[in-house]
Amino acid sequence: MYDIIGDIHGEALTLEHMLLSLGYAEGEEGFFHQERKAIFVGDFMDRGPEIMRGLSIVKKMVDHGNAYAIVGNHELNVLAYYTKDEDGIYLREHNLKNRTQIKKSYEEFKTDNVKRKKYLKWLRSLPIYLELDDFRVIHACWDHDAIKLLKKENPENRLSKPFLRQIYFERGKLFKATMLLLKGREFSLPGDLVLKDGYGFKRTAYRIKWWEPMNGKSFEDISYGNRFHLPNYTIPDQLCYDIPLYPTDEKPVFFGHYCMNEKAGIVRDNLCCVDGCVANGGSLVAYRWNGSVKLQQEGLIRVERVKKSRVL
Ligand SMILES: [Mn+2]
Structure with missing residues (x-):
């Protein structure tokens, strides 16, 4: 064990x-x-x-x-x-x-x-x-x-x-x-979304859940392990893409x-x-x-x- x-x-x-x-x-x-x-x-x-x-x-x-x-x-x-x-x-x-x-x-x-x-x-x-x-x-x-x-x-x-x-x-x-x-x-943020982390540094990308689809979710929903908050509004469809999700039955x-x-x-x-x-x-x-x-x-x-x- x-x-x-x-x-x-x-x-x-x-x-x-x-x-x-x-x-x-x-x-x-x-x-x-x-x-x-x-x-x-x-x-x-x-x-x-x-x-x-x-x-x-x-x-x-x-x-x-x-x-x-x-x-x-x-x-x-x-x-x-x-x-x-x-x-x-x-x-x-x-x-x-x-x-x-x-x-x-x-x-x-x-x-x-x-x-x-x-x-x-x-x-x-x-x-x-x-x-x-x-x-x-x-x-x-x-x-x-x-x-x-x-x-x-x-x-x-x-x-x-x-x-x-x-x-x-x-x-x-x-x-x-x-x-x-x-x-x-990581998810790359669109250029018009300016985000600063706790240190005041501009962030262009953030860590996301690699086991969940992003369609219909908010920026915050898919965030995982970031020390800053993300906007709670739904990610526009045109920014969403498919990621290969880890299957639930493996x-x-x-x-x-x-x-x-x-x-x-x-x-x-x-x-x-x-x-x-x-x-x-x-x-x-x-x-x-x-x-x-x-x-x-x-x-x-x-x-x-x-x-x-x-x-x-
Ligand atoms: Mn590490």
């Missing part, structure tokens, strides 16, 4: 707390459970206070067969930041915006080059999506077409150096598919990414978001899978953020 655990973002103490509350014990080879395995939905990097320690806990579990882990968009960004193309140019430009985004990871990494290399290598070895007999796991959005394309073009299912170089060079279909899986679906999908705070949890009988936004004032969320095809509210576990206290 499995425990699917949401985005960690360097909150190592809270992660330990979660593992203990799920009945895992810590041994010589890291955390383990006699009957269960943990599954991490990605986003180990950035934000939190102990990124490398969080990575170390998860890596140890994966190395000893006690967990699976997939990558999130923050791993993609960090990997692209540190990977050069054939001409020696970084895939993700080292400008102020990109540097700020990975600041916390960068600061920890620069203290230990050996560890940085070890963790980057390990992140490049993790799968992008995970398909088990009974359910599927993806960081942001399970899209059959994108998965199909990746299966064909990247059968290794990893963010390897050659794959990253290829998609950042081409910026084509494969890049788009990877972004869709790791960042989710295996459950677990995902993270959306920073849902107390709203994290079961979206639908076969969809569950386990990102409780722990690094941003929320909690760490997990789902205890006990073999039920239909997801159960009782499966959800929430652990409040444990603040790192100073050792006196």
Whole structure:
């Protein structure tokens, strides 16, 4: 049986707390459970206070067969930041915006080059999506077409150096598919609709539910995981388009990414978001899978953020 655990973002103490509350014990080879395995939905990097320690806990579990882990968009960004193309140019430009985004990871990494290399290598070895007999796991959005394309073009299912170089060079279909899986679906706002987020920045697109059609809905209805409100009026027909919806009769999908705070949890009988936004004032969320095809509210576990206290 499995425990699917949401985005960690360097909150190592809270992660330990979660593992203990799920009945895992810590041994010589890291955390383990006699009957269960943990599954991490990605986003180990950035934000939190102990990124490398969080990575170390998860890596140890994966190395000893006690967990699976997939990558999130923050791993993609960090990997692209540190990977050069054939001409020696970084895939993700080292400008102020990109540097700020990975600041916390960068600061920890620069203290230990050996560890940085070890963790980057390990992140490049993790799968992008995970398909088990009974359910599927993806960081942001399970899209059959994108998965199909990746299966064909990247059968290794990893963010390897050659794959990253290829998609950042081409910026084509494969890049788009990877972004869709790791960042989710976004809706581009019409040019005459000016929207500002909580920071006062102009937004041209926002995150939407990838499991619901948009026809007849309002901009707010289809919004999911945005920190700003959208107009509550119906999206004009001419702006609506069909998205391939995840079927209601297929295996459950677990995902993270959306920073849902107390709203994290079961979206639908076969969809569950386990990102409780722990690094941003929320909690760490997990789902205890006990073999039920239909997801159960009782499966959800929430652990409040444990603040790192100073050792006196
Ligand atoms: Mn994410």
